[in-house]
Amino acid sequence: MTEPAIFLDRLGKSYGDIRAVEDLSLSIAPGTIFGFLGANGAGKTTTIRMLCGLVRPTSGRAAITGADVWRQRHIVRSNFGYVAQRFSLYRDLTVEENIRFFGGACRVPRSALPERIARLLELTDLKTKRHAPAGSLSGGMRQLLALACALVHDPPLLFLDEPTSGLDPVHRQQMWNLLYDLSHRGITIFVTTHYMDEAERCTEVGFIERGRLLAKAPPRALKASFHAKLLEIEVEPVMEALVRLREFPGILGVSLRSGSLRLYAADPEKLVTEWNQQWPFPELRWLGHRWVEPDMEDVFTAYSQGYDAVLRPAQS
């Protein structure tokens, strides 16, 4: 077995009494697109900062291709690129100057820089913006530039902290296409997101909630771990139904999807049978129901809300 690109062993970080990350163990194989999913404040950014050697772990350890991310951080740092959550390039420098600076800072030989810059501008489609100040770029272009800067030293590993948050769908698509290209070239990608549809694009997904890892598996396996059937009903008025059904015995949770209600329940078939006999809400009109395949959001909801009754352990 080859050495994992990223290896976390009971990694933890507390700030005083607050445990941002707890007992996080993970192993990520080279070439993976690893999607790290969690709500805001779940510990995604703290984990990524520990892996980048920006924050000192308070317990456990983590290694990137065998080197400790804290003790050997100066060695590790030449082996990855990092795209921060917040735009953190120099706004007063042009696109090219930014890439050139990070190239110099990452010790790319001066002679190799022009070719590297040309290639990255090509890759990120920023050639026409070459001499524009970074601060004048749109949100999507800024992220592309941040990606270009993170790639300037040809790292085998890339960390992206919510790279698509706040981007329009076109730029999100462009960003993901780029990540596929990079993955295709053998680069390991560690990306955090809270967009569940993006998790489907990863080759492997980890769920984190309140600093703990809930599950880690390929998206298909995660969805397969949702063993109960998933019931979607049409009911009117929908908002009132949502509130009422949430409280209904036997229902773990309800979510609204395109005007229909998705019900998380251990035994939804029993509910349908009962409701066919007698609909318990005279003030709500039940228009019909159907059975649907769970998507990533359903899986994440089930894991993060602890709906254990609908889950079985994922096979990774």
Added chain:
Amino acid sequence: MKRGSFSAIASVAYKEFLHIYRDRRVLILLLILPPVFTLVFGHAFEAGEMTNVPAMLINRDGTPRAQPFVDLLLKNKTFGWRVEPPTVTGEEDLLGHGVQAALIIPAGWSESLANNDPVPLRLYLDGSDTNTADLLQGSLQKTLGDFQQEALVKLIDTLPEDVIDLSKKLPVQVRKQFVSMMEPWKAEGKILYNPKTRFIDYVLPGVIGLILQLITVTLMACTLAREREAGTLYQLMVTSLRRREIVLGKIIPYLVISIVLIIGIILLTGWHFQVQFYDPGALALICFLFLLCSLGMGLLISAVSRTQTQAIQFSVFFLLPVFVLSGAFAPLSQLPQAIRYISELFPLTHFCRAFRLVNLYRATPQFYVEDLIMLSLGVVITFVGAGVLLKRIEQ
């Protein structure tokens, strides 16, 4: 230092230059302020003595015998005299009359002088700023002395012959003593170290220090704080740049700019104020250590501030006491002993002292080696301090 480190430092330095170059307001500040400050301060302190202090003169004597004294007074450039009619009253209300001094020649003054019962002149002085009153009184006393001397000479010249004959009967010794008494005794002074007593020669290191410290401390303090504020510090830290490379790369541009500014100020003062410079090597060393010290101070401030606003506030808090207590514009000896110990903590104090020792006293290194040591200590303390603080932030 490893290979590659130089080019990494150069990358940071070049980036920092671009920041300064792109920030037009700071650039203009850097290019315009130092020469303008130098000219303004240079001329502001040029005279070093008071002239044209608004004053009023009320001559209630009015006799022709008082006129020579009035003429002499009007020649005294310390005062900007306004001659008021003798009827003016309320001479103690200096503020109301818009003057800082009022001199009254009382009625019958010249007669009283002739009658061996001199009535004193009345002088009212504004003592609010503690310096002016003494200086004005001294200046007036001198004019009065000159007048008295003139009168004395005239008296001797017009003595009747028989008085001269009579005096010849006095013993020679008494006569000699008497003549000696008639002449004011003098101390023959020779002014050393600043023979023309030009204040600009004294104040120049203060001006250089003020400008440089203002620029280096504030700008340097802002650089790291700005990176932290913009989030770029994290991005810098995940590159393989080491802390010392970041710090060195950030210092170099400001060091270069400051050196250019010093040379500019020196050329300007040399050309415009005819200030002469001795021992350029020693002066360069003093300036260099002082610059490093200021940059280190800026770095230290940078390491403790989270935002640029904080950095500027800290800088102002640091710089204010420095300007007042460092002896840049007034001799330290005016300060009480206890305060002087505080002054010794400021780099500017040592810079000004060492600069003056070289340029005014033309002293040999043994006289200012102490200041060089203090400046070097300052460099070490600020840089090590900043390093430790930055390391703490990193975690």
